[in-house]
Amino acid sequence: MLFAHTEPAGGAPLEDLIPASIVAIIALVILGALGVAHRSGRLKLLPRLAGVAERTTGVPGWASLPASLTGLSLLVAVFGFYWDVAMHIDNGRDPGPFANPAHFFIIFGLAGIALGGYLALLLGAPAAMKTAVRVRDGWHAPLGAILLMVCGIIALLGFPLDDVWHRIFGQDVTLWGPTHLQMIGGASLSTLSLWALVVEARTSNEGKALPPPRWKLATIGVNETIYAGAFLVGLSTVQGEFDYSVPQFRLLFHPVLLMLAAGAGLVAARIRLGRGGALKAALVFLVLRGLLSLLVGPVFGRTTLHMPLYLVEAAVVELVALKWDTERQLSFGALCGAGIGTIGLAAEWAWSHVWMTIPWPAELLPEGVLFGVAAGIAGGLLGGFIGRALSPDRPQQRASGWMAAATAGAILFVLAYPLPISSDVDASARVALEETRTGLVHATVEPQPADALEDVEWLNVTSWQGGGSIVTGLEPTGDGTYRTEDPVPVTGDWKTLIRLHQGSSIMALPIYLPEDQAVGAPEVPAQLRFERDFVLDKKLLLREAKTTDAWLSYVAYWVLGAIVLTWVGVLGWGLRRLRTSGNPRARRPRARGQVVAPAN
Structure with missing residues (x-):
């Protein structure tokens, strides 16, 4: 039974699900009643609040x-x-969905995103506004409201779907679980939807007629520079496994994801914000992520959150803008992407050796460069498309459909290529443990065959879920063995593994794993001397996973795939509608690369 009593490694218990469902239903009923009261004219609160917001910000x-x-x-x-991810890395799975305080921040945050879209829908937009979407006679919704609601609702749906996923497939202690990506993606792309809502208001006739804001501080809520930085933060969230130093996917993903984010976010920022826009977005990113790293790490005592720099990539975009017209958005994006994928990639490569726990080694060549350049160009083109859509009141460079299709195809390719993970490394190791103090040991590792640990993207000992996380390197001693740089824990709830990434293989060898009765996993003791085989990394990192029928997995992934396609389709439709709102001639065919100014 799907909703029968479950162990802690499965879904949420019924005693949590029932009250949560009741609260959700009551909230929906209240919101529905408020919506009816507002649209019928009986409730005057929302127009009054909107009037205050309009007078203080200068935006409708x-x-x-x-x-x-x-x-x-x-x-x-x-x-x-970010707090939740750190808690899972440090402590493992939760005893229940409401036993983790970070979940409340996520739930209320995602609900607030959907509520923001709902408020914009209820308030409505002027019927004469070109982007307005007709709901019924006398009621037109802002385009941004539709996009925000879609992102917020999809993200919120991730919570119940995540519980169903855990019941069927077990808990997946990975940031890249399908339902996790649904929640992360919904919140991340809502930054773009929010940006589109304010652009929509500012480029409408009503927005141009408004007086300047009365209170400068209030404009923070509608500040496009902050939105650009927030968009860059959102694009960077999927790098979280690398930022927290426990990646379960190939290291090639790190430069690919970073270059895609830099290209899309910084190019869009420069096109929309003008001179200095890319640098401003990068600085906002660094401030926001720096504060998050400070809060999650030193303040809350969790694993440190690392982050990319993006400053060199932003400088590249600004330099290209000095020589190339940003009103040729797609050409500009491609040129910026080439610079980001070369100069920016080199800078982030160096930064990984300064700040990242798992630096990018020479073994990542040549794939790291080839795919980094491709991702930079594809991300730059995507940023060109986004920046063009966010600038409907400015001249626009037209492009044929094949360019959009080629950009989407390139992005899919650079993301799909690193996905397959093999277990081609046929190796074992003799391990000798030397206790340094109670519960902590140094490990000396002798691989079999002797060259099994050479030419690797990473080689380390990872300890996690015992109240913290430790990632320490294995240094060659010169006699065919390797020794841990720092001692590692082998008691209590800690899980300590030797992790090896070589080519497309990601393997692990357990040093110590505690017994886990909830999933029927026995203890793997930390003996003073032992010999064990390397196995597929995920078999050890995802001990909670359940074996299910293949058809059930296919159905689950197809359902989630349909959600993603619908979601991306709505965002694409919305950006296209926004782009053409300021330019009646935008749909007319014309010569490749031609720039057309909006009609007066």
């Missing part, structure tokens, strides 16, 4: 009020997200 109230709520909700959600 139907956008500024929801934008302020959504911006605050995003801050709450992203804090909860």
Whole structure:
């Protein structure tokens, strides 16, 4: 039975699900009643609040009020997200969905995103506004409201779907679980939806007629520079496994994801914000992520959150803009992407040796460069498309459909290529442990065959889920053995593994694993001397996973795939509608590369 009593490694217990469902139903009923009261004219609260927001920000109230709520909700959600990931890395799975305080920040943050879209929908937009979407006679919704609601609802749906996933497939202690990506993606792309909502308001006739804001500080909620930085933060969230130093996927993903984010986020920022826009977005990113690293790490005592730099990539974008017209958005994006994928990639490569726990080694060549350049160009083109859509009141460079298809195809390719993980390394190791103090040991590792640990992307000993996380290197001693740089724990709830990444193989050898009665996993003791085989890494990292029928996995992935396609399709439709709103001639065919100014 899907909702029968479950062990802690499965879904949430019924005593948690029932009250949570009741609260959700009550909230939906209240929101529905408030919506009916507002649209019928009986409730005057929302127009009054929107009027206050409009006067203080200088942006129409139907956008500024929801934008302020959504911006605050995003801050709450992203804090909860990074805190939650750190808690799982340090402590393992939760005893229940509401036993983890970080989950409340995520739930309220995601609910606030959806609520922001709902408020914008209720407030409505002027019927004459070209981006407005007709709901019924006399009621037109802002385009940004639709996009925000889609992102928020999809992210919120990730919670119940995540529980179903855990019941069927077991808990997946990985950031890249399908339902986890659904929640992360919904919140991350809501930054773009929020940006589109404010652009929509500012480029409408109503927005141009408004007086300047009365209170400068209030404009933070509608500040596009902050949105650009937030968009870059959102694009970077999927790098979390590398930022927290416990990646379960190939290291090639790290430069690929980083170059895609830099290209898309920084190019879009420069096109929309003008001179200095890319640097401003990078600085906002560093401030936000720096504060999150400070809070999650030193303040809350969890594993340190690392982050990319993006400053060199931003400087590259600004330098290209000095020589190339940013109103040729797609050409500009491609040129910036080439610079990001070369100069920016080199800078992040160096930065990984300064700040990242798992630096990028020479063994990542040549794939790291080839795919980094490709990802940079594809990300730059994507940023060109996004920046063009966010600038409907400016000249636009047209492009044929094949360019959009080629960009999407390139992004899919650079993301799909590193996905397959093999277990081609046929090796074992003799391990000798030397206790340094109670519960901590140094490990000396003798691989079999002797060259099994050479030419690796990473080779380390990882200890996690015992109240913290430790990643320490294995240094060659010169006599065919390797020794840990720092002692590692082998008692209590700690899970300590030798981890090896070579080519497409990611392997692990257990030094110590505790007994886990909830999943029927026996203890792997830390003997003073032992010899064990390397096995597929995920067999040890994801001990909670359940073996299910293959058809069930296919159905689950197809359902989630359909959600993603619908979601991406709505965002694409929304950006295209926004792009053409300021330019009646935008749909007309014309020569390749031609720039057309919006009609007066």
